[in-house]
Amino acid sequence: MISRIDLRGTAFPEGGIDRDLLPRAELDVEAALEKVRPICDDVRHRGTAALIDYAHRFDGVAIERVRVPAEALERALAELDPAVRAALEESIRRARLVHREQRRADHTTQVVPGGTVTERWVPVERVGLYVPGGRSVYPSSVVMNVVPAQEAGVGSMAVASPPQSEFDGLPHPTILAACALLGVEEVYAAGGAQAVAMFAYGTEECRPVSMVTGPGNIWVAAAKRLLKGRIGIDAEAGPTEIAILADATADPVHVAADLISQAEHDPLAASVLVTDSEELATAVEKELEVQVAATKHVEDRIRPALSGRQSGIVLVDGLEQGLAVVDAYAAEHLEIQTEDAPAVAARVRNAGAIFVGAWAPVSLGDYAAGSNHVLPTGGCACHSSGLSVQSFLRGIHVVDYSREALAEVAGHVVTLAEAEDLPAHGAAVKARFDWKVPPSK
Numbered sequence: 001m002i003s004r005i006d007l008r009g010t011a012f013p014e015g016g017i018d019r020d021l022l023p024r025a026e027l028d029v030e031a032a033l034e035k036v037r038p039i040c041d042d043v044r045h046r047g048t049a050a051l052i053d054y055a056h057r058f059d060g061v062a063i064e065r066v067r068v069p070a071e072a073l074e075r076a077l078a079e080l081d082p083a084v085r086a087a088l089e090e091s092i093r094r095a096r097l098v099h100r101e102q103r104r105a106d107h108t109t110q111v112v113p114g115g116t117v118t119e120r121w122v123p124v125e126r127v128g129l130y131v132p133g134g135r136s137v138y139p140s141s142v143v144m145n146v147v148p149a150q151e152a153g154v155g156s157m158a159v160a161s162p163p164q165s166e167f168d169g170l171p172h173p174t175i176l177a178a179c180a181l182l183g184v185e186e187v188y189a190a191g192g193a194q195a196v197a198m199f200a201y202g203t204e205e206c207r208p209v210s211m212v213t214g215p216g217n218i219w220v221a222a223a224k225r226l227l228k229g230r231i232g233i234d235a236e237a238g239p240t241e242i243a244i245l246a247d248a249t250a251d252p253v254h255v256a257a258d259l260i261s262q263a264e265h266d267p268l269a270a271s272v273l274v275t276d277s278e279e280l281a282t283a284v285e286k287e288l289e290v291q292v293a294a295t296k297h298v299e300d301r302i303r304p305a306l307s308g309r310q311s312g313i314v315l316v317d318g319l320e321q322g323l324a325v326v327d328a329y330a331a332e333h334l335e336i337q338t339e340d341a342p343a344v345a346a347r348v349r350n351a352g353a354i355f356v357g358a359w360a361p362v363s364l365g366d367y368a369a370g371s372n373h374v375l376p377t378g379g380c381a382c383h384s385s386g387l388s389v390q391s392f393l394r395g396i397h398v399v400d401y402s403r404e405a406l407a408e409v410a411g412h413v414v415t416l417a418e419a420e421d422l423p424a425h426g427a428a429v430k431a432r433f434d435w436k437v438p439p440s441k
Helices: 029-046 048-059 070-078 082-100 139-152 173-181 192-201 218-227 252-263 278-293 298-307 319-329 341-345 362-367 403-419 423-433
Strands: 004-006 107-112 115-123 126-130 156-161 187-189 211-213 241-246 270-275 312-315 333-337 353-356 393-401
Touching: 029 048, 029 192, 029 218, 048 192, 070 173, 082 139, 082 173, 107 403, 115 403, 126 139, 126 192, 139 156, 139 173, 156 173, 156 192, 192 211, 192 218, 241 252, 241 319, 252 270, 252 278, 252 298, 252 333, 252 362, 270 278, 270 298, 270 319, 278 298, 278 312, 333 341, 333 362, 341 353, 353 362, 403 423
Parallel strands: 004 312, 126 156, 126 211, 156 187, 241 270, 241 333, 270 312, 333 353
Antiparallel strands: 107 115, 115 393
């Protein structure tokens, strides 16, 4: 069901392991760009009418308007299963605890007497938050997008999620209920690239936004890439990934269950075990057969995901090599199931989120750890972070100098301006002192 890659005895070069040796889903965003370009252009020019047409073409639903009526949000919350509501409220509470601590404070540095630079942290004015639909329902993604935006102080936010034929062209009612629970009043029945274009260009119903966040399929990722610059984006999220670094102390039942938990998202989901224990690898393979046979979504998601080229068991010589592999892989979700897991986790450099020990499965982070589950995929964790309050903040430097403070450094400014052959830069300083610039100290 799941392949093996044996790296034992392989000498890693000084720069680290070749990432192409590791399992990874093929996701050709560049090829998707040309398919989403006309869709985005159409939404730009026809607005709501284009969105209504694409709802019929891609989602198989006939809708008359894209914005979800307020009464539909209220009804969804009123009819929400009490147990689901309680779980969402606890997820929100924990997410707020974590994300509230991320808010940065303004800071002023006195460079010289009379000269200060203040870094102000200002939230993005308006954001569009994308929540996937389709194979699964993701009210948790509403929480993970909305809470950090709210804690950052974003003043205006809109949520988009694909229309569903079984719910009269509205997004899934649990998604609507989560929006209502969080106080989000602006929700749109729009999915895919057309939703990103709606946020970027605006329509008759939706004002343009400055930034779009949230996971989605390849069409969403391609639209984000296409429109980046007009809008800010969090990341081009691809199929979900889990990597588990485990040794002989790990429980194969836990490891197999966690690999399956991510495989049930999508046929392209990646489940990777890195271990120096061949006995554990064999036990996990046997356990996968048992657990997969007893679960849901086997043929349409789990089995294709586990048997695909993006998943595998990677055998290594020891912990050092295992750490090199997981750092090269840079997983969206990384579990550490080893002896002294906290110490091992502290040595990891590249991961979207790290789950330490046997009692911190990825599914905890998906819903109720307090962490955010909107994370970098496809190896992007080596340079990018997951969604947080910082994602919605901009740092602005405020420079405040007195005449005396400028005079003290004016000579250096003029010298550097002339060294760069930009004399007008220096002249802008000279003009403030009747062309008489005192020598810099």
